[in-house]
Amino acid sequence: MNLPNASNARVEREKIIGYLLNSSHPYGGSKAGFFARFGFTIEAWELLAECLRNQGSNHPISSVAETVFGPRYALDGEILSPDGRNPFIRTVWQMDRGELAPRLITAYPIPEPA
DSSP states (O other), X not given: OOOTTGGGOBOOHXXXXXXXTOTTSTTTHHHHHHHHHTTOOSTTHHHHHHHHHHHHHHSOEEEXXXXXXXXXXXXXXXXXXXXXXXXXXXXXXXXXXXXXXOEEEEEEEOOOOO
């Protein structure tokens, strides 16, 4: 099963700049270091947003959890990166109740399956 309405998935600027690429963020700092190692930068935050949307569109759902806000989907797979090494990550998307498109909650590295 694929992410519902993935072509319209939302990746907010603040999620990228304030969290995933913010080395000072208490939870996002290690993620910022990870993404920076593959060539992603705050100056070109739109590239990471687009690569995350592509990752969410091109891999099947690994798991679904129901939350009070709506279903939350985890997807595991490669993300295209500026340096071409394309690391394996998990993206988590939420379909908020009443919304038509999922929004990115987080992204982080996971071990690639054998």
